[in-house]
Amino acid sequence: MIRIEKLSKSFETSGEKIWALRDISLQINEGEIFGIIGLSGAGKSTLIRCINRLEEPTSGKIYIDGIDITSLDKKALRKSRKDMAMIFQHFNLLNQKTVYKNVAFPLELERLPKKVIDDRVNTLLEYVGLSDKRDAYPSQLSGGQKQRVAIARALANNPKILLSDEGTSALDPKTTKSILELLNRIRKELNVTIILITHQMEVIKDICDRVAIIEDGRIIEMNTVEELFKNPKTKTAKSFISSLNPNDDNGLIKPENYDGTLIRLSYLGKSAKKPIVSQMVKKFNIHVNILSGNINQLMSTSAGYLILELSGSDEEIVNAIAFLKSKDVGVEVI
Ligand SMILES: Nc1ncnc2c1ncn2[C@@H]1O[C@H](COP(=O)(O)OP(=O)(O)OP(=O)(O)O)[C@@H](O)[C@H]1O
Numbered sequence: 001m002i003r004i005e006k007l008s009k010s011f012e013t014s015g016e017k018i019w020a021l022r023d024i025s026l027q028i029n030e031g032e033i034f035g036i037i038g039l040s041g042a043g044k045s046t047l048i049r050c051i052n053r054l055e056e057p058t059s060g061k062i063y064i065d066g067i068d069i070t071s072l073d074k075k076a077l078r079k080s081r082k083d084m085a086m087i088f089q090h091f092n093l094l095n096q097k098t099v100y101k102n103v104a105f106p107l108e109l110e111r112l113p114k115k116v117i118d119d120r121v122n123t124l125l126e127y128v129g130l131s132d133k134r135d136a137y138p139s140q141l142s143g144g145q146k147q148r149v150a151i152a153r154a155l156a157n158n159p160k161i162l163l164s165d166e167g168t169s170a171l172d173p174k175t176t177k178s179i180l181e182l183l184n185r186i187r188k189e190l191n192v193t194i195i196l197i198t199h200q201m202e203v204i205k206d207i208c209d210r211v212a213i214i215e216d217g218r219i220i221e222m223n224t225v226e227e228l229f230k231n232p233k234t235k236t237a238k239s240f241i242s243s244l245n246p247n248d249d250n251g252l253i254k255p256e257n258y259d260g261t262l263i264r265l266s267y268l269g270k271s272a273k274k275p276i277v278s279q280m281v282k283k284f285n286i287h288v289n290i291l292s293g294n295i296n297q298l299m300s301t302s303a304g305y306l307i308l309e310l311s312g313s314d315e316e317i318v319n320a321i322a323f324l325k326s327k328d329v330g331v332e333v334i
Helices: 044-049 073-081 101-109 114-127 142-154 173-190 201-207 226-230 235-242 276-283 312-326
Strands: 002-013 016-028 034-038 057-063 084-088 160-167 192-199 211-214 218-224 263-269 287-297 303-311 329-334
Touching: 002 044, 016 044, 016 211, 016 218, 034 173, 034 201, 044 160, 044 192, 073 276, 084 114, 084 276, 101 114, 101 142, 114 142, 142 173, 160 173, 160 211, 173 192, 173 201, 192 201, 201 226, 201 235, 211 226, 211 235, 211 263, 211 276, 218 226, 218 235, 226 235, 263 312, 276 287, 303 312
Parallel strands: 034 192, 034 211, 084 160, 160 192
Antiparallel strands: 002 016, 002 057, 211 218, 263 303, 263 329, 287 303
16 A cells, blocks of 8 residues: 655746655555646656655655655665666666567566576566567557566566556557557456556546546646546546546537526436436426537446537426435536
8 A cells, every 4th residue: 555645746847946845645456556647747747656765855755565665775775766666758678678578677687596587587578568578679569568678677676566657658549549558467367456647538438447637746636547537626636527428519619609597417427327307307397408428438427418409497407406416416506
């Protein structure tokens, strides 16, 4: 389990102080896939680099399984880093070495016997589906294959935690999905905790259990992915979600352009299956006009919204809204 308490990090550049992280506190559970999303410059890389202490925090604490890693000396840090591996946007493979040698590299640093290394590398290459590429060089691989090599190398020392710094950002959507599936398998089968930073909401939607949104060095929203999709609170969260469905007119629908009352319903998979809108129409003397809606498939459920225009007497509309609120859906009058 990872616990971050009041973490701050500043950089001094030409006499000017920049706060890259401000008072970050969060907890990540074992076996969880935790996403950190933010726009460029928000502080994502700095946060992930503080977790493995590639950056020294200015203040605050980071506990991993109860051990404060911010106070470890070099030797203890080296040991604790073995439990943590990282993958990168541009893969960071050793271009002069074959796939086999890239994966063997961290094991050779451990001075393990050749036979042990050989068995481990072969197992890892099979795990990531690249046994047939063992003698190829990185330049002969596709982006997705390169990231699979990087993942195999990251797993070599059986880490407990895998950090992904924009690990799918350089890949096309189909390859991104296949890498995310591999990461999910790693979490399920090897119980590795995965922290991934990304600027792509697609990644959060497809694979994360929980997510923190970071802006200007601060966490502005943190929730399960389901709750975030169902009920995003900040403008940034809403705009990340609508970036998934660029054709949505959500946000462009203005109440002043309509005679009726506009409401936004948000719901998760199980409540989406209930015919509450038709129940409402039957129960109350109102007319309903559907203005916009969509559904996003998340890892374990789906989340969607509907924007409705309700027309009728004020009393009937108030009662209809109260009826909706009594059901398992979010209701917001726009
Ligand atoms: N070594 C450094 N020296 C000075 N400023 C830095 C350094 N590293 C990061 N920063 C600053 O800290 C802030 C956060 O940067 P960071 O790289 O963590 O953001 P990010 O969210 O990862 O952005 P991107 O998605 O573009 O990589 C930025 O203002 C950046 O300019």
